[in-house]
Amino acid sequence: xxxxxxxxxxxxxxxxxxxxSDVSLSVTTGELTALIGPNGAGKTTFYNMLSGKFPPSSxxxxxxxxxxxxxxxxxxxxxxxxxxxxxxxxxSRMTVRQNILSALIAHYGKGASLFxxxxxxxxxxxxxxxxxxxxxxxxxxxxxxxxxAYGDKRLVEIGIVLANxxxxxxxxxxxxxxxxxxTERMTALIxxxxxxTKTTFFLTEHDMKVVFSVSRKIFVLxxxxxxxxxxxxxxxxxxxxxxxxxxxxLDT
Amino acid sequence: xxxxxxxRREIIIWIGTLVILGLLPLIINTYITMLITEIxxxxxxxxxxxxxxxxxxLLSFGHAAFFGVxxxxxxxxxxxxxxxxxxxxxxxxxxxxxxxxxxxYFSVRLDEIYFAILTLGFGMMxxxxxxxxxxxxxxxxxxxxxxxxxLGIAPFSVEISSPRAFYYIAAFFFLITAFIxxxxxxxxxxxxxxxxRENKERTTFTGINIRAYRLSAFVxxxxxxxxxxxxxxxxxxxxSPSMMHWTASAEPVLMTILGGAHVFLGPVAGAVLxxxxxxxxxxxxDVWMIFLGAILIPLVIFFPxxxxxxxxxxxxxxxxxxxxxxPDDTHS
Ligand SMILES: Nc1ncnc2c1ncn2[C@@H]1O[C@H](COP(=O)(O)OP(=O)(O)O)[C@@H](O)[C@H]1O
Ligand SMILES: [Mg+2]
Numbered sequence: 172x173x174x175x176x177x178x179x180x181x182x183x184x185x186x187x188x189x190x191x192s193d194v195s196l197s198v199t200t201g202e203l204t205a206l207i208g209p210n211g212a213g214k215t216t217f218y219n220m221l222s223g224k225f226p227p228s229s230x231x232x233x234x235x236x237x238x239x240x241x242x243x244x245x246x247x248x249x250x251x252x253x254x255x256x257x258x259x260x261x262x263s264r265m266t267v268r269q270n271i272l273s274a275l276i277a278h279y280g281k282g283a284s285l286f287x288x289x290x291x292x293x294x295x296x297x298x299x300x301x302x303x304x305x306x307x308x309x310x311x312x313x314x315x316x317x318x319x320a321y322g323d324k325r326l327v328e329i330g331i332v333l334a335n336x337x338x339x340x341x342x343x344x345x346x347x348x349x350x351x352x353x354t355e356r357m358t359a360l361i362x363x364x365x366x367x368t369k370t371t372f373f374l375t376e377h378d379m380k381v382v383f384s385v386s387r388k389i390f391v392l393x394x395x396x397x398x399x400x401x402x403x404x405x406x407x408x409x410x411x412x413x414x415x416x417x418x419x420x421l422d423t
Numbered sequence: 424x425x426x427x428x429x430x431r432r433e434i435i436i437w438i439g440t441l442v443i444l445g446l447l448p449l450i451i452n453t454y455i456t457m458l459i460t461e462i463x464x465x466x467x468x469x470x471x472x473x474x475x476x477x478x479x480x481l482l483s484f485g486h487a488a489f490f491g492v493x494x495x496x497x498x499x500x501x502x503x504x505x506x507x508x509x510x511x512x513x514x515x516x517x518x519x520x521x522x523x524x525x526x527x528y529f530s531v532r533l534d535e536i537y538f539a540i541l542t543l544g545f546g547m548m549x550x551x552x553x554x555x556x557x558x559x560x561x562x563x564x565x566x567x568x569x570x571x572x573x574l575g576i577a578p579f580s581v582e583i584s585s586p587r588a589f590y591y592i593a594a595f596f597f598l599i600t601a602f603i604x605x606x607x608x609x610x611x612x613x614x615x616x617x618x619x620r621e622n623k624e625r626t627t628f629t630g631i632n633i634r635a636y637r638l639s640a641f642v643x644x645x646x647x648x649x650x651x652x653x654x655x656x657x658x659x660x661x662x663s664p665s666m667m668h669w670t671a672s673a674e675p676v677l678m679t680i681l682g683g684a685h686v687f688l689g690p691v692a693g694a695v696l697x698x699x700x701x702x703x704x705x706x707x708x709d710v711w712m713i714f715l716g717a718i719l720i721p722l723v724i725f726f727p728x729x730x731x732x733x734x735x736x737x738x739x740x741x742x743x744x745x746x747x748x749x750p751d752d753t754h755s
Contacts, residue, residue: 222628244628245627260624260628262625265618276611284611286610288610335629
């Protein structure tokens with residue numbers, strides 16, 4: 172089966188410093204995959220290249236066999252890759268519903284409609300409501316997102332990503348800063364979305380419990396290099412990985 | 424979906440505005456009529472500015488360039504080409520739109536202060552141009568001697584040169600502009616514009632080409648600034664370089680901040696305040712700008728969302744507590 176994402180020799184330098192060095196990997200369609208590694212390993216940099224925030228210094232990125240290396244973010248979004256950010260990235264002075272609508276309008280290219288009120292577009296409203304129901308955010312539809320609890324803000328960002336109907340979703344530490352209950356809820360949501368939809372999820376996590384419980388395939392990044400890859404079981408037993416994490420934090 | 428606007432209330436507001444604007448000249452004197460005409464024209468200018476600032480998050484410091492282009496082209500055509508006010512105004516607005524396309528093409532790549540400085544620079548270039556290009560623009564004297572031809576064709580034509588008649592012209596274009604811009608800020612395009620203001624990064628990553636949207640907003644704003652400039656030239660019977668001076672670019676900025684950038688009519692409220700403050704202070708002193716500053720400072724401190732913005736926010740809060748509603752759209 173062709174991988175949904177194939178990365179070859181991806182490298183990114185910042186000045187003389189190599190944040191990601193010569194990483195090659197592929198993500199199988201439909202397989203919930205994780206990218207782990209200690210702080211500063213290069214995970215976010217890796218996602219930034221995949222999503223077009225900045226181009227790689229060298230290497231290629233193939234999405235569904237198509238070369239998307241160096242494309243601007245808005246083009247990559249339209250080819251079918253969505254992403255969330257490590258630090259919550261939403262529209263704070265807009266209502267929850269407007270947050271989702273904005274992404275839907277972008278997805279359908281309806282932003283050029285200068286005079287049609289978005290709230291009269293039955294299709295957009297229906298799909299917004301469906302996404303909000305999926306996330307359990309319906310009761311907050313008309314609340315500006317700046318008034319939401321932290322965990323709900325992070326859910327709104329997932330909603331924005333879903334509203335682009337991407338085939339590959341990159342989640343950069345989706346549970347960062349969450350309480351145990353919020354983490355539980357987010358993990359269950361990701362699991363459910365991965366099971367119910369054909370979307371492929373590729374996430375980074377610092378919470379090993381989350382990683383080992385949801386993912387079927389794990390890549391380990393260490394100081395910009397790919398250290399190991401395998402099933403959760405294989406990674407748990409990998410000696411190099413244990414050393415990179417100084418033994419402790421993997422035993423969860 | 425519950426609406427940002429209450430349909431019936433809005434229809435009442437529109438009809439009320441129409442009636443008030445229609446009857447006003449019957450009860451006020453010529454001087455106040457002219458003052459309100461100027462407010463309506465500057466209201467168009469400030470509304471166009473706020474499409475960029477309040478909705479697009481772009482602080483333009485060169486918006487008077489398009490006001491001026493509209494004014495000069497309208498004046499030039501009326502003096503040299505054809506005696507038709509609507510045609511001259513349309514050509515003036517389109518010329519301003521074209522100028523905005525060129526300036527915007529370069530400016531919308533930049534953000535925040537860099538955008539502000541670049542637009543300021545372009546504005547100064549336009550000012551220098553009309554100042555130097557004497558053969559076409561009349562240099563520092565400007566284009567003078569506009570005669571307002573009657574509107575319409577022979578037996579059915581109406582005189583528009585009286586202050587009262589011209590007031591109605593200004594009111595007509597003000598209402599058209601407000602209607603169109605309100606429609607735009609509430610459209611899908613408007614929501615994307617708002618999204619860009621709120622969070623540029625998130626918007627790009629949902630598949631929006633930010634430059635294209637900003638440029639569209641810039642061009643639309645240029646069009647209406649040009650219309651305002653054209654009307655202003657007709658009102659003043661001349662187009663002068665002062666229309667394009669950088670201090671003229673500061674006026675819509677002041678008005679918008681005074682009235683409120685996040686409510687649609689904020690800039691208009693600001694224009695009203697601006698002119699009435701000017702009007703009453705110049706009665707006593709010539710250095711009215713100093714006093715304007717002295718009034719502006721407490722206003723900005725006590726009305727952080729602008730006078731209209733802060734008042735409406737207070738009212739909305741009150742209503743919400745009464746009805747137990749959630750916070751609603753502040754951008755309508
Ligand atoms: N824009 C940047 N400029 C310079 N250095 C950067 C930049 N982004 C990341 N880095 C550096 O690259 C390394 C990897 O960072 P990052 O990708 O954020 O790691 P992770 O997400 O795995 O914690 C860090 O040392 C970081 O300081
Ligand atoms: Mg990171």
